[in-house]
Amino acid sequence: MEDRITFKKNKAPLGKRIGNLLVHIFLAALACLWLLPILWIILTSLRGEQGSYVSTFFPKTYTLGNYVKLLTDTSILNFPKMFMNTLIIAIFTCIISTFFVLSVSYCLSRMRFKMRKPYMNMAMILGLFPGFMSMVAVYYILKAIGLSEGTMIRVALILVYSACAGMGFQIAKGFFDTIPKSIDEAAIIDGATQWQVFTKITMPLSKPIIVYTILTSFMGPWVDFIFAKVICRANADQYTVAIGLWSMLQKEYIHSWYTCFAAGAVLVSIPIATLFIFMQKYYVDGMAGAVKG
Amino acid sequence: MAKNFKKQPDAISLGRAIAEGDIKVKLSMVIMGFGCMARKQIGKGLLILLFEISFIYFMVSNGLYNLSMLPSLGWRKQEKVLNSAGFYEYQQGDNSVILLLYGVATLFIVAAFILLWIIQMKLAYKLQVREETSLHINSLKEDIKSLFDKNLHMTLMTFPCLGILFFNIVPLVFMITMAFTNYSKEDDHLILFDWNGLVNFGRVLNIRGNIGKQFWSVLLWTVIWAVFATFLNYIMGMILALIINRKNTHFKSFWRFCFVLSIAVPQFVSLLIMHTMLQQQGAINVILQNMGLISSPLPFLQDPIWARVTIIIINLWVGIPYTMLQVTGILQNIPGELYEAAKMDGAGVFTIFRKITLPYMLFVTAPYLITSFTGNINNFNVIYLLSGGGPTYVGDTAGQTDLLVTWLYKLTIEKQYYNIGAVIGIMTFIVLSITALVTYRNSASYKNEEAFM
Numbered sequence: 001m002e003d004r005i006t007f008k009k010n011k012a013p014l015g016k017r018i019g020n021l022l023v024h025i026f027l028a029a030l031a032c033l034w035l036l037p038i039l040w041i042i043l044t045s046l047r048g049e050q051g052s053y054v055s056t057f058f059p060k061t062y063t064l065g066n067y068v069k070l071l072t073d074t075s076i077l078n079f080p081k082m083f084m085n086t087l088i089i090a091i092f093t094c095i096i097s098t099f100f101v102l103s104v105s106y107c108l109s110r111m112r113f114k115m116r117k118p119y120m121n122m123a124m125i126l127g128l129f130p131g132f133m134s135m136v137a138v139y140y141i142l143k144a145i146g147l148s149e150g151t152m153i154r155v156a157l158i159l160v161y162s163a164c165a166g167m168g169f170q171i172a173k174g175f176f177d178t179i180p181k182s183i184d185e186a187a188i189i190d191g192a193t194q195w196q197v198f199t200k201i202t203m204p205l206s207k208p209i210i211v212y213t214i215l216t217s218f219m220g221p222w223v224d225f226i227f228a229k230v231i232c233r234a235n236a237d238q239y240t241v242a243i244g245l246w247s248m249l250q251k252e253y254i255h256s257w258y259t260c261f262a263a264g265a266v267l268v269s270i271p272i273a274t275l276f277i278f279m280q281k282y283y284v285d286g287m288a289g290a291v292k293g
Numbered sequence: 294m295a296k297n298f299k300k301q302p303d304a305i306s307l308g309r310a311i312a313e314g315d316i317k318v319k320l321s322m323v324i325m326g327f328g329c330m331a332r333k334q335i336g337k338g339l340l341i342l343l344f345e346i347s348f349i350y351f352m353v354s355n356g357l358y359n360l361s362m363l364p365s366l367g368w369r370k371q372e373k374v375l376n377s378a379g380f381y382e383y384q385q386g387d388n389s390v391i392l393l394l395y396g397v398a399t400l401f402i403v404a405a406f407i408l409l410w411i412i413q414m415k416l417a418y419k420l421q422v423r424e425e426t427s428l429h430i431n432s433l434k435e436d437i438k439s440l441f442d443k444n445l446h447m448t449l450m451t452f453p454c455l456g457i458l459f460f461n462i463v464p465l466v467f468m469i470t471m472a473f474t475n476y477s478k479e480d481d482h483l484i485l486f487d488w489n490g491l492v493n494f495g496r497v498l499n500i501r502g503n504i505g506k507q508f509w510s511v512l513l514w515t516v517i518w519a520v521f522a523t524f525l526n527y528i529m530g531m532i533l534a535l536i537i538n539r540k541n542t543h544f545k546s547f548w549r550f551c552f553v554l555s556i557a558v559p560q561f562v563s564l565l566i567m568h569t570m571l572q573q574q575g576a577i578n579v580i581l582q583n584m585g586l587i588s589s590p591l592p593f594l595q596d597p598i599w600a601r602v603t604i605i606i607i608n609l610w611v612g613i614p615y616t617m618l619q620v621t622g623i624l625q626n627i628p629g630e631l632y633e634a635a636k637m638d639g640a641g642v643f644t645i646f647r648k649i650t651l652p653y654m655l656f657v658t659a660p661y662l663i664t665s666f667t668g669n670i671n672n673f674n675v676i677y678l679l680s681g682g683g684p685t686y687v688g689d690t691a692g693q694t695d696l697l698v699t700w701l702y703k704l705t706i707e708k709q710y711y712n713i714g715a716v717i718g719i720m721t722f723i724v725l726s727i728t729a730l731v732t733y734r735n736s737a738s739y740k741n742e743e744a745f746m
Contacts, residue, residue, distance in 0.1 A: 020541050027536065028513075031551035034610065038558060039578070041566050052569055054576050055583055072695055100456065103449035111446045126461055128725040130671050130698045133718035134464030136705050140394050141464060163460035166453025194442035198449075223559040226673060230706060242561055246678075249565055258569070265562040273557035283425060 044262035066263040095215040097165030105172035175209040212282040310418035328417020336433035363396035395511020472715035552614035563680035598695035
């Protein structure tokens, strides 16, 4: 790769060319460093030898058995079930929190009301408390309303993931702030209500941020670890993917499940990574908008 | 309608409503919603009255008992008693946690009721004023209509606000109250416990005590960690973004893709992989040994100093691509003339970075920097999944790499020292708000809002 660069850039003085080459070598080295763990986990998921003790970087034998075991051996750690649990939770969380985030951000960006500033300040102050400080209390509340056992755990997790979505309005609000207000005003003069402005004008103009909000809230339950752990406790049949993978690395399972863990990690990472790469543009734009606003 | 209301914003206050309200308004003090019902807003008035009735019913049936148990938090132990049939059966005792939770919840309900009372008093008086000045009074239908227009924020924000109230504020207050009790596994106070004032705060702050000693060392490490994690990531991520974005770099999107891929993988997956790779028998040690580079395994996560350095370095792996991604857009906003002018004056790459890029970025991203600093103080994932807070000395509850948050997690979830955990949570909040406040006040973007505009 570096060769091509050197002879393509032949106009620049030699010193600059060497500098440029060094920069590319440096970037290549860094990229290797960053991709190494990912390569490692993919190789491990295909490794024929069991156990976490390895002596070489590349496996001695390759197999797809780990994936087969992960998806079919449901006696101890039921990965397909965990996957379905997480999928259901993620879909509902996604719907509720997208609605919450978009409505709160729209109100804060477009409407002026008495509680606007207090609300924003409150969100900032609440954000300074450690997120799961209230976890124990939330658990007791869920227990008090009967959501801490059996299949109700799913409902509990959906509530936990989506209930506080209204506090994460910054990026979407930053985006709405960049839509010219004159559009709204024109519509209102033409007799549109605020609701119509929200649904018929702002929403169609905000596809990027809607996509971003949907994807982030969908990904939340897949990558969260502690909330699920505190709420599921010992109910292994309600585990989400994250806790399932974590428990594969615990002392009692690690020897026979380590390579399956890698397979599971790959399976979970592929969709998440695809979504993330797909939405990184929106993420960058959102950040730039939020900082400007 | 809203405009008329805005013209006289101070005309309607609770004091004036009580002092100058007519009999219909005064009756609303007792029969809530009466002022509305008497002035054509029957639906709204009935709704308010319904709230009052259900509140009174709740208070009589449960609320008063809940409040009365709040000062003592219960005293009845679970006992075996002989029932009439001649068998022993367990008689349920008091459960202080439940009593505390119900008590706190009742306090919130009372507060909400008082708020509703004030609002309906003002509303009743407002209707009186409007009637006296013969202004239009909204019918229920018009009120509902306005919920989708002028008052859309009420419709849209109600459920998000309720969510925050029930799943953030109430639990938080509940946790904070725990800090003033002896709810802990120590001395077996898991079922019955009492208020004990500021004792827990004293224990945590007292540097000579066991808990206090750990608290100060954890706090010190938390601050060191947050400073390193924030600023190293910030500077190095920015340099990486600059290198990728410079004019002569080829395959820009390929390089960006490489780094983005590493954060696209869920964090808990990559951190758990790192955790296993860095063990004494983990891949890195074994491979280094097989290559003959080291004779004995390196104590990546076993020695306190090694563990701390390892964690900061691994966090660079996690954080640099994030910063790169975030600052890329902002870097392109830097006015090109600044660079041109600097180049004309013969400034080198480093001078430009130090004198233009860095100040500009610091100025623009100060709020982001504060968020990422507080985020790092609360960075649970990296520490818990990577080192689990270890290594831990015998007799301690906090490991050498524990942050306040991971220690809080251990204390509450694993050790069940709920009261100390709650104090740690409050302390974390205090540390965070002080740093956020001080840095925000001193940041250039707060002092001089238009320096770069």
